[in-house]
Amino acid sequence: DKRNDFSGRKVLVTAGPTREPLDPVRYVSNHSSGKMGWSLANALYQRGAEVTLVSGPVHLDPPYGITKISVETADQMYSTVTQLQANQDLIIMAAAVADFSPANPYSIKWKKTQDITVPEFQFTTNQDILAHLCQHRPSGQYIVGFAAETCDVSRNAQAKLKRKGADMIVANLVAGKNKGFTVDTNRVELFTPQGRLTESAGTKDQVAHDILDQVVQQCQDLWIR
């Protein structure tokens, strides 16, 4: 029964954006609403999984039946997720984690002054959480990444799959209408290291179930106990 095909499985889902502070009142972030991650967490709960959701700041109510942990920065998401990794059968990284953070955020609010100077920020590269998880993957754990792309979706997504070492990547074109950030619908293509699996389009809830259908198939041998 599909409704119980994740029964007893421990699954970690990440969602939402991260916020990287420039000063105490300003930050660098992105357009992720958390909806795709929420849809995955809800679908997993419906299908019997024990779900932990690690999310950046979003405006969504906590999903029913799911343990939700809130984080703000990429650094906080890294430490939270890596601490939870060991226990999971499946990890799905739908969060839009910042690749770069301001290296030296101001400790007080930066003010426009008479002798006006434009603030200049140096950025540092954040740890790649997905790549780290894949390098420390315990046996029996399956790891799904997302790839948000504005062009050359399939080529860029497959390069990311390879570079980060994930088991599956969900390629998400984030340019154009009715897909990607913020909206309730999405259109994605799924890849494993063996190649293209399928595509899915519809509401984020429908797309979430389609992704899980593929994950179950891929994990048939991995999850035999």
Ligand code: PMT
């Ligand atoms: O939240 P919504 O509004 O519903 O929008 C959904 C979405 C577009 C955010 C989602 O479908 C999506 O594509 N999420 C991934 C966004 C992203 O950061 O993609 P990326 O191509 O930059 O990163 C690739 C993968 O590496 C992702 O799984 C990401 O979580 C992970 N990553 C990225 C950077 C980093 N420092 N650590 C990471 O783990």
